[in-house]
Amino acid sequence: MTKEGTRIETGSAVFTIIVPGVIEQRFMTDASLDERTMERCRTARRKLANGLPYALLIIVPEEVPVDAASTNHDHYRKESDDRSIVALAVVTSSEAMSAVTKFYFRYYPQSFEVRVFDDEDTAKTWLLASLEEQANA
Numbered sequence: 406m407t408k409e410g411t412r413i414e415t416g417s418a419v420f421t422i423i424v425p426g427v428i429e430q431r432f433m434t435d436a437s438l439d440e441r442t443m444e445r446c447r448t449a450r451r452k453l454a455n456g457l458p459y460a461l462l463i464i465v466p467e468e469v470p471v472d473a474a475s476t477n478h479d480h481y482r483k484e485s486d487d488r489s490i491v492a493l494a495v496v497t498s499s500e501a502m503s504a505v506t507k508f509y510f511r512y513y514p515q516s517f518e519v520r521v522f523d524d525e526d527t528a529k530t531w532l533l534a535s536l537e538e539q540a541n542a
Contacts, residue, residue: 413449417442420449423462423529426536428453431464438465439472443480451489460492460532464525467498471505479513486516492535493519494528 411422417436421429428450436442450461484490493515497503503521510519518535522528 411453413453415445415449418446418449420446420453422453424533426457427460427462427529427532429462429464432466432469434466434468436469437472438469439475440478443475443478447480447484450484454489458489458491460494460536461490462494462496462525462528462532464496465498465502465506467502469502471502476505476509481513481515488516490515490517491539492517492532494532495519495521496525496528497521497523 413420416433418430418432421431423429430446430450432438450459481490481493495506497506503523506521510521520528520531522531
């Protein structure tokens with residue numbers, strides 16, 4: 406894992422602070438969504454966030470396979486319980502990944518709002534609006 410201030414790279418994803426309070430997690434096309442990868446992602450986000458709550462934008466390319474066994478675990482429970490994630494937008498480029506993601510988060514509801522998008526700009530706009538809404542609450 407390499408860290409450069411506002412960016413961390415792992416073997417499966419690149420994490421970037423795109424604006425204060427928003428972390429982008431962009432999976433590489435050769436990544437696999439399995440237990441080990443998901444734990445590495447949590448560790449990278451925690452380092453990048455430096456103890457502060459954040460909104461999370463996850464981009465999943467169409468080529469990224471989902472390990473079926475990994476869907477049997479709530480990978481965001483700790484962050485939900487700790488309230489470290491305040492909103493999550495997942496951008497998928499396939500209908501299948503969109504359906505899997507929506508089902509996953511219906512099965513594992515979180516303390517933060519989760520939305521699935523097919524467009525990065527729309528997802529970023531929603532995340533920024535969510536942060537602003539929470540700041541004004």
